Amino acid sequence: MNTTQITLYDSPAYKRSRRAYTLECAFEYFVSLLVTDAFLASLLSSIGLNDSLIGVITSFISVAFLFQLFSVFIVRKITNTKRFAVFFHALSQLFFMSLYLIPFLPFEYKYKEILVIVCILFAYFGNYLVTSMIYKWGNSFVDPKRRGVFSAGKEMISLILGMAVTLIIGFAMDSFTESGNTNGGFIFAASAILVFSICDFICLMLIKKETVSGESKKESVPMRTVLKNTLGSSSFRSVILLTCLWDVARYTTVGFLGTYSIGELGFTVGAVQIINIIGNIGRFTIAKPLGAYSDKHSYASGIKLAIIIAALGFAINVFSTPKSAFLFILYSVLYNVSMAGTNQNLFNITYSYVDSKYFVEASAIKNSIGGICGFAASALASRLLAYVQENGNILFGIRIYGQQVLSLISFILLTVTAIFIHTVIEKQERMLQ
Numbered sequence: 001m002n003t004t005q006i007t008l009y010d011s012p013a014y015k016r017s018r019r020a021y022t023l024e025c026a027f028e029y030f031v032s033l034l035v036t037d038a039f040l041a042s043l044l045s046s047i048g049l050n051d052s053l054i055g056v057i058t059s060f061i062s063v064a065f066l067f068q069l070f071s072v073f074i075v076r077k078i079t080n081t082k083r084f085a086v087f088f089h090a091l092s093q094l095f096f097m098s099l100y101l102i103p104f105l106p107f108e109y110k111y112k113e114i115l116v117i118v119c120i121l122f123a124y125f126g127n128y129l130v131t132s133m134i135y136k137w138g139n140s141f142v143d144p145k146r147r148g149v150f151s152a153g154k155e156m157i158s159l160i161l162g163m164a165v166t167l168i169i170g171f172a173m174d175s176f177t178e179s180g181n182t183n184g185g186f187i188f189a190a191s192a193i194l195v196f197s198i199c200d201f202i203c204l205m206l207i208k209k210e211t212v213s214g215e216s217k218k219e220s221v222p223m224r225t226v227l228k229n230t231l232g233s234s235s236f237r238s239v240i241l242l243t244c245l246w247d248v249a250r251y252t253t254v255g256f257l258g259t260y261s262i263g264e265l266g267f268t269v270g271a272v273q274i275i276n277i278i279g280n281i282g283r284f285t286i287a288k289p290l291g292a293y294s295d296k297h298s299y300a301s302g303i304k305l306a307i308i309i310a311a312l313g314f315a316i317n318v319f320s321t322p323k324s325a326f327l328f329i330l331y332s333v334l335y336n337v338s339m340a341g342t343n344q345n346l347f348n349i350t351y352s353y354v355d356s357k358y359f360v361e362a363s364a365i366k367n368s369i370g371g372i373c374g375f376a377a378s379a380l381a382s383r384l385l386a387y388v389q390e391n392g393n394i395l396f397g398i399r400i401y402g403q404q405v406l407s408l409i410s411f412i413l414l415t416v417t418a419i420f421i422h423t424v425i426e427k428q429e430r431m432l433q
Helices: 002-009 012-033 037-047 051-062 064-077 081-099 109-129 131-139 144-178 182-206 223-228 234-251 254-262 269-296 299-317 326-342 356-390 402-432
Strands: none
Touching: 012 081, 012 131, 012 144, 012 182, 037 109, 037 144, 037 182, 051 109, 064 109, 064 131, 064 223, 064 356, 081 109, 081 131, 081 182, 109 131, 131 356, 144 182, 144 269, 234 254, 234 299, 234 356, 234 402, 254 269, 254 326, 254 356, 254 402, 269 299, 269 326, 299 326, 299 402, 356 402
16 A cells, blocks of 8 residues: 555656646745735725725735635535536635735726725635545655654745745835836736736646545535534644734734834834844744654654744743843744644645544644634734733833733733644644554
8 A cells, every 4th residue: 555655646647746736835825915905005005095905905815715615515516526626726816916906997086995995805705615525635745754844844835935036026016116107117017917826726726626435425414414524523623723822922922023123123114024034034944844854753743843932932921121122033933834844734734633534624623713712812912912001011011012011911811722733733733643
């Protein structure tokens, strides 16, 4: 059986599919970079949206992951995963590109506002609807014993090329703006997204059609059966709890550090970008070793190591103040490095807990529940931050910045998470192997 597997995964079709999937992830990442953060804020501001509305749209994007839940109800009705996934993924990319064309439409502001919301809605719906499907499809051509290394290598390529893309396109758009031709920058960005989308489409088409065994064909499965094999499994519920702990811990703090870095800590926007690049380089460097470590031991062990690194980062950030701003740099590097062990492993660990027939549903349920908990934690953290700031950065008689308090909470939560993985998840994963 092992010989058959080795021959299968080393076949030209499987190798081509893995390479195509790796490049597809990179092109998808490039598009995502151009519709977030400063790029999106610049576009929305030019259309005429005020800060409060931009904030609403940004908040909506942060909970758009809930669209994954739709896949739970339709995945069993799909007879051709490749055709379905390619169609909706390509459609989402076109809606992302359309965002940059809205400034040129001869409509009043209120209609442009509606179009922005519609484009974002459909773009993220199409994207998240097939996210878990494409992940399962692409990884079906990867040797299960090498998923960690493959995922790390895939992420490394996206990261290093993504840094180049943001620098090049960011510089080009800044040049257009400085010359008084902001719309020229938007055309450039739209053209870049179109090129990336075409390349993304080609890569998806090069991936071999998903092979489905006779007993795993898209049969009609009652929802109660799906729930029994996902939420009904006590061991899988432990993985959901792990995901929730991780999302709550990071969402409690990460979203509030941008203003802290350029406000209280005094970093310039350019300096923050350099810090992010340094962090991504660290993540790039450690990704492959962490992937190999996860393959050798377990996905749970890889996640635990990454959680410990992240906890150390937040612990350091507790002490970052205007007088010790360099500690924020250490935090940024450690947090980015930790992502190399959590990002893909939290996807891969699902394989260990549910039958592959239910992978799409299990991933969608796990990610959505974790995301909801993370979003709720962010909402509560914002109130705590506002309370500390309204009291002149004083809490219990101690002068402290709100972000330091949030970092402390994240550190405590991550410490609890690491203990939970060590005492529960790792033991479960060993029993399931």
